[in-house]
Amino acid sequence: MIAAPDISKETRFDWPLCQEAEDAVLGVLRACSEKSPFLATLEQRMRDETGTLLIDWVDHLVVPESDVREFRHAGYTLDRLGDTPEGTPALWHPEAMLPRVLLADRGEPVTVAIRAESIADFLAAHGISSNLHGSPLTRYRTAVVSEENDVRLLVVERRGYRGYVPATLVPGQAATTLIAHETWRTRPRNFDDDAIGWSRTQTWLNRVIALAGRDIACAAIFTEERTFWQGRNRAAQIQKVRQDRLGLGWANHDHHTFRSSREHFVQLMQALEKLGFERRERYYAGAQAGWGAQILEQPVEGLVAFCDVDLEPEETEIDFSRVPLPRSAKLGTIGLWVGLHGESFLQAGMHHLECRFDHALLKDQLEREGVQTMKPFSDLPFLKQAFTEGERWKVRPERAQKLLNEGLITQQQYDTFVRDGAIGSHLENLQRKGGFKGFNQKSVSAIIAAVDPRMQLVH
Known part of the structure; x- marks a missing residue:
């Protein structure tokens, strides 16, 4: 007998306000902007040129143990999907849409990690030449953007991955990722019969997943869906x-x-x-x-x-x-x-x-x-x-x-x-x-x- 699915999460829509947790994030960001001229300028440009707020671009923060205690008190808990170098704890708030938090090593500066779709595009837009960690088209890449007054600004690029450990490129992996994008981008979309269309689309979907793996396929497909929507x-x-x-x-x-x-x-x-x-x-x-x-x-x-x-x-x-x-x-x-x-x-x-x-x-x-x-x-x-x-x-x-x-x-x-x-x-x-x-x-x-x-x- 097939067990009935657990639908407890599916009937919930009374998500709480987590103001204490957001205040903890904003407190770190304010302190970092006051110390880092580059970050302060970037924050202002985000507002003036894109109508966006810094907090909505932050992938994660790296903070000292004293701040980690504050985040735990505000509802952050261990993120079991966020693998880190040497097992450093990674925290997330399961009931809030907020950046994740890592514990800084002793002597390590507070870090603000900004997420961009393309790390190379971000560096080029700001005229920065920096060593990139992580091979192109792999799951996680980082680059140091600035380091001022004990504040480090990092830019990160993700692809089907929730952790913090860059991966070495496996032979053929970059080509596989590109093929996954192109396969979905060029798939047939127009059908006279939607039943046939759905059947063929499921086949196309299976092909992309078999090629790139579930999470990389998901990243590629949603990137392509955004591009298709944007074109119209x-x-x-x-x-x-x-x-x-x-x-x-x-x-x-x-x-x-x-x-x-x-x-x-x-x-x-x-x-x-x-x-x-x-x-x-x-x-x-x-x-x-x-x-x-x-x-x-x-x-x-x-x-x-x-x-x-x-x-x-x-x-x-x-x-x-x-x-x-x-x-x-x-x-x-x-x-x-x-x-x-x-x-x-x-x-x-x-x-x-x-x-x-x-x-x-x-x-x-x-x-x-x-x-x-x-x-x-x-x-x-x-x-x-x-x-x-x-x-x-x-x-x-x-x-x-x-x-x-x-x-x-x-x-x-x-x-x-x-x-x-x-x-x-x-x-x-x-x-x-x-x-x-x-x-x-x-x-x-x-x-x-x-x-x-x-x-x-x-x-």
Whole structure:
């Protein structure tokens, strides 16, 4: 008999505020910025040029034992997935979205480690020539950026790895990683039949995992999914250029949002499980707003996926992440988006990427770049969220015709979608405080209703 899955984590969404833990992190960062002119300048440039905060780029801190005690008191505990040189303790906060913490060796300076997508891009952007530790395209690479007044600034690059030990390149490994990227980047995405599309995509996914291993495959695939989404979203392109000027890339990502039809939602879950994702909380908003969502987290790569699906009011007790949902006689916001544009994991790509910013700063800065921001759908002291104005995509006439033939849209809606297109994607501006790592279900319901393609028709 197969044991029933442990779903205790999947019904939890009351993540606590961990203000004491965040204050401990901010205290170290303030002290380091006061001592390190380079770090202080970088922090200011992050705010002025990218609308981001230093804390959201910090991978980890290395602090003396006295500070480690403070972090433990604030809820940090031993990170059993974070292997370190010579077994040095690594700490993390299991209930917060905050940097990890390592114990410094005696006489070692306090270290702030910034994460960038590419360590070489970061060094080049700042005109720094530094010895890189770790071979290209391996799991963990580091370089010293500056060392001033007993403060060391480190830049790190990760790839399917949560620890702190650089690895020597195995013959053929770099080529394998590049092939994994190219295999996913060039996979077929457009299919006349989504059932066939999902079957072939699962085969493609198995191929990439067999080639590179689960965690490296996960890193490669999500990098490629961000690139695909970015290619179809002007706000993303503008913000990526701003972050690339500092050599940072998308390392401030918070979560990736995929939309799925009811019929294929379980297949999306299966694909993410193959990549090492574990289910977190699950939202049942069927009676309230006609949707549901499963949130998943990949603990090694540190990725979060937010997966949306139409849900009927009577389906709020179903584990829709495991039990296939039947076709519905009507389309909610998610189903209509998929009907017009395709499955996120197939033709359409992500609905949005959410990254961590200084919410007000980014809004003002993007406005000067000609990008408007919608009204915030979360405006809480510890969580602020807003979409950039939606990117309108062309709708293939055959997709709209299929919806019309099935009575799922009206003739007027068909004419408008084919003529003017429909909103396809956004960049999401998010700011978290208190280490809060959850979401606001009521607020998400409001924005899902607000971005329904039927509400966005051009007249």
